[in-house]
Amino acid sequence: MPEPLLMSLENNVYLEDEALIIIDRRKLPRTVIPVYCTEAEEVAQAIREMMVQGAGDIAITAGFGLYLAAIRLEREGKGCNRVQLEKTASLLSATRPTGFHLALLLEKILEKVGQVGNNQPASAVILAFLQRALVRQKAVSQDTGRHAETLLVSGDTILTHCFAGAALLYMLKYARENGKDIKVICTETRPYLQGARLTAWSVSELGMDTRLITDNMAAWCMSRGMIQKVFTAADRIAMDGTVANKVGTLQLAISARHYGIPFYILGYGGPDRRTLKGEDIPMEERNAQEVLEFQGIPISGPKVKGFYPAFDLTPPELISAVITTAGIEKGSNRKKGAGKNVSG
Amino acid sequence: MPEPLLMSLENNVYLEDEALIIIDRRKLPRTVIPVYCTEAEEVAQAIREMMVQGAGDIAITAGFGLYLAAIRLEREGKGCNRVQLEKTASLLSATRPTGFHLALLLEKILEKVGQVGNNQPASAVILAFLQRALVRQKAVSQDTGRHAETLLVSGDTILTHCFAGAALLYMLKYARENGKDIKVICTETRPYLQGARLTAWSVSELGMDTRLITDNMAAWCMSRGMIQKVFTAADRIAMDGTVANKVGTLQLAISARHYGIPFYILGYGGPDRRTLKGEDIPMEERNAQEVLEFQGIPISGPKVKGFYPAFDLTPPELISAVITTAGIEKGSNRKKGAGKNVSG
Numbered sequence: 001m002p003e004p005l006l007m008s009l010e011n012n013v014y015l016e017d018e019a020l021i022i023i024d025r026r027k028l029p030r031t032v033i034p035v036y037c038t039e040a041e042e043v044a045q046a047i048r049e050m051m052v053q054g055a056g057d058i059a060i061t062a063g064f065g066l067y068l069a070a071i072r073l074e075r076e077g078k079g080c081n082r083v084q085l086e087k088t089a090s091l092l093s094a095t096r097p098t099g100f101h102l103a104l105l106l107e108k109i110l111e112k113v114g115q116v117g118n119n120q121p122a123s124a125v126i127l128a129f130l131q132r133a134l135v136r137q138k139a140v141s142q143d144t145g146r147h148a149e150t151l152l153v154s155g156d157t158i159l160t161h162c163f164a165g166a167a168l169l170y171m172l173k174y175a176r177e178n179g180k181d182i183k184v185i186c187t188e189t190r191p192y193l194q195g196a197r198l199t200a201w202s203v204s205e206l207g208m209d210t211r212l213i214t215d216n217m218a219a220w221c222m223s224r225g226m227i228q229k230v231f232t233a234a235d236r237i238a239m240d241g242t243v244a245n246k247v248g249t250l251q252l253a254i255s256a257r258h259y260g261i262p263f264y265i266l267g268y269g270g271p272d273r274r275t276l277k278g279e280d281i282p283m284e285e286r287n288a289q290e291v292l293e294f295q296g297i298p299i300s301g302p303k304v305k306g307f308y309p310a311f312d313l314t315p316p317e318l319i320s321a322v323i324t325t326a327g328i329e330k331g332s333n334r335k336k337g338a339g340k341n342v343s344g
Numbered sequence: 345m346p347e348p349l350l351m352s353l354e355n356n357v358y359l360e361d362e363a364l365i366i367i368d369r370r371k372l373p374r375t376v377i378p379v380y381c382t383e384a385e386e387v388a389q390a391i392r393e394m395m396v397q398g399a400g401d402i403a404i405t406a407g408f409g410l411y412l413a414a415i416r417l418e419r420e421g422k423g424c425n426r427v428q429l430e431k432t433a434s435l436l437s438a439t440r441p442t443g444f445h446l447a448l449l450l451e452k453i454l455e456k457v458g459q460v461g462n463n464q465p466a467s468a469v470i471l472a473f474l475q476r477a478l479v480r481q482k483a484v485s486q487d488t489g490r491h492a493e494t495l496l497v498s499g500d501t502i503l504t505h506c507f508a509g510a511a512l513l514y515m516l517k518y519a520r521e522n523g524k525d526i527k528v529i530c531t532e533t534r535p536y537l538q539g540a541r542l543t544a545w546s547v548s549e550l551g552m553d554t555r556l557i558t559d560n561m562a563a564w565c566m567s568r569g570m571i572q573k574v575f576t577a578a579d580r581i582a583m584d585g586t587v588a589n590k591v592g593t594l595q596l597a598i599s600a601r602h603y604g605i606p607f608y609i610l611g612y613g614g615p616d617r618r619t620l621k622g623e624d625i626p627m628e629e630r631n632a633q634e635v636l637e638f639q640g641i642p643i644s645g646p647k648v649k650g651f652y653p654a655f656d657l658t659p660p661e662l663i664s665a666v667i668t669t670a671g672i673e674k675g676s677n678r679k680k681g682a683g684k685n686v687s688g
Contacts (some may be wrong), residue, residue, distance in 0.1 A: 029645045037384070046672040061540075072364070073399025114557060123627070151521045156375035161560075172555075186528065186648075187560070188635070188643065189556050189560065190532070190534065190558035192562060193638070196636075199649065200645060200648040201644055210647065210648050210649065211648070211650065212636060212648050213635060213650075213651050213652075214591075214652075215560040215590075215593065215651075216505075216533065216534060216559040216591075217592070217651070219595030220591055220595070220653055220657075223594065233376070247558075247561050247564055249565050250563045250567065251560065251562060251563030251595055254563055254598060255595050255598050255599075281494075286358040291532070291556055291557065291558055294558060294638060294639060297639065298374065298549075299541060300532075301373045301544060301545030301548050301549065303548035304530075304548045304554050304555070305553075305555045306556050307529070307557050307561070307565075308558075309564055309565075310566070312561075312564035323505025325677035
């Protein structure tokens with residue numbers, strides 16, 4: 001069975017003839033549309049418009065944006081213009097504030113470029129860094145998936161929200177390899193429908209029994225005994241254990257608690273050490289117009305306003321465990337023992 | 345300010361030249377499309393396809409279907425063919441099983457036709473019955489809205505789900521007349537978007553400050569202190585206090601309980617005396633295909649299955665009060681003191 005397109009970032013975000021190609025996730029799975037970016041500004045725009053999503057994937061994609069900027073500076077004979085690179089990094093960093101991997105990875109790239117100085121072109125330093133980051137991200141996803149798989153029991157149906165990334169797919173792949181029969185229910189995840197378009201599609205391409213529900217059906221499925229475990233990702237975990245993730249995560253966690261269903265976070269590299277509390281996480285609010293229409297078609301009346309918080313905060317007391325590269329951490333204290341950072 | 349189209353059923357379901365005209369609610373508010381029905385079967389189809397919705401409105405619309413059948417029998421010189429009318433009533437009754445008003449109203453019409461016998465054409469008996477039912481339904485909506493309004497305090501923002509019917513609109517209208525400043529947040533209510541298309545539109549046409557959110561944003565809004573009260577309707581209330589309503593109601597009630605926010609049911613005529621327990625309510629499951637597409641466009645992969653429960657059950661312990669024509673009933677015991685039935 002071929003690997004689902006979204007299981008490895010290099011399948012859908014990659015360099016070709018010195019352009020960065022991004023497969024537009026907003027159009028998946030109906031159409032696979034490659035978007036060519038030759039400027040960092042175009043990459044920033046692609047991230048802003050959610051052609052690529054997921055905290056780790058966004059970070060590496062932005063890294064490629066910085067690479068394009070370095071290439072351009074070198075072509076123009078400006079060499080390693082540190083000021084210009086920092087300006088571009090700021091632009092890329094500002095696109096999506098809630099996930100912490102983006103700013104952190106760009107910062108680390110600039111640090112590396114600074115260390116190397118004039119011994120090597122910045123573009124080569126950045127590219128080498130990104131190639132290592134891709135390898136590391138795959139390993140982090142596999143390790144997280146391997147630990148999470150131990151939580152699954154044959155016969156389980158799991159619920160997932162939005163697109164929890166490659167760790168979810170590895171978890172399910174390993175479960176099948178271990179002979180466990182696992183079914184998956186995906187919430188469609190409005191307004192962008194990542195759950196329907198990315199998760200349900202990818203999981204079904206893995207060969208799993210996959211069912212799609214609308215976001216408002218989750219508690220009813222729980223109340224009927226249809227769901228044994230819930231797994232979501234996290235865009236950022238604060239040191240107090242609060243999880244920022246796609247809006248809707250909070251109400252799934254509340255419902256899971258109500259029905260005594262374990263609620264797990266695929267935490268990849270672990271918390272953001274620089275964010276102490278949930279309230280310190282910058283919460284992105286997107287253009288309200290995006291909830292007032294679907295694919296350009298208005299769905300309400302002309303006098304109606306919209307509200308589009310892209311993320312919500314789930315407090316640690318609603319989370320059964322966070323699964324990282326370091327293993328399964330129960331309870332709300334994850335100040336010690338967290339794994340390597342995705343972008344670190 | 346003109347009355348919103350959906351505030352009175354006679355604005356959107358009415359006879360014209362012996363055809364029944366139904367304004368197709370699936371197309372509102374963008375286009376106002378009148379669907380002409382001249383046969384009971386067409387009315388059944390319109391109900392099944394959700395051109396009209398809401399337990400009380402469905403019941404009266406089905407009654408007009410029975411009227412069309414009576415007209416046809418009389419034209420064909422078959423007079424009051426009781427067997428044929430009963431067959432048509434069964435067909436209409438089977439279209440939507442969860443709301444109880446439909447079967448009850450058709451039963452009462454047949455009873456009335458039987459009482460009158462051959463003294464009057466069945467069609468005239470049915471039409472007179474329906475005219476009284478329309479008047480009664482408006483009075484029930486107004487009374488329910490009047491009682492519910494007393495729960496509102498100036499400055500409240502209320503959350504509502506799906507389309508809670510005319511009682512919600514009257515409640516808001518009376519609140520404004522009483523000088524209360526009330527804001528409304530509507531969940532879009534997937535997959536048919538009744539919240540976006542019907543409620544948010546109607547409420548904004550009343551002149552209220554109206555905001556639309558996707559179904560997965562409700563708990564986050566609650567956690568931020570943005571919502572003071574939740575109001576939904578009920579398609580059926582069992583005698584044990586369990587409420588069947590549009591899927592998503594349950595998880596709103598769970599979230600409201602989590603945040604200590606009152607959760608109110610606009611109960612119109614009150615419970616169904618013949619349904620003792622929640623588990624006795626027939627729960628409609630609709631075509632799963634309807635969650636696999638969004639306004640006709642496929643949103644997931646070809647191997648993905650859907651699941652579309654149209655309703656869910658909210659237990660009485662999650663409900664702060666049920667508001668009926670008889671007033672506000674707190675707690676879960678509503679075996680006594682319930683108001684008149686919408687279709688009674």
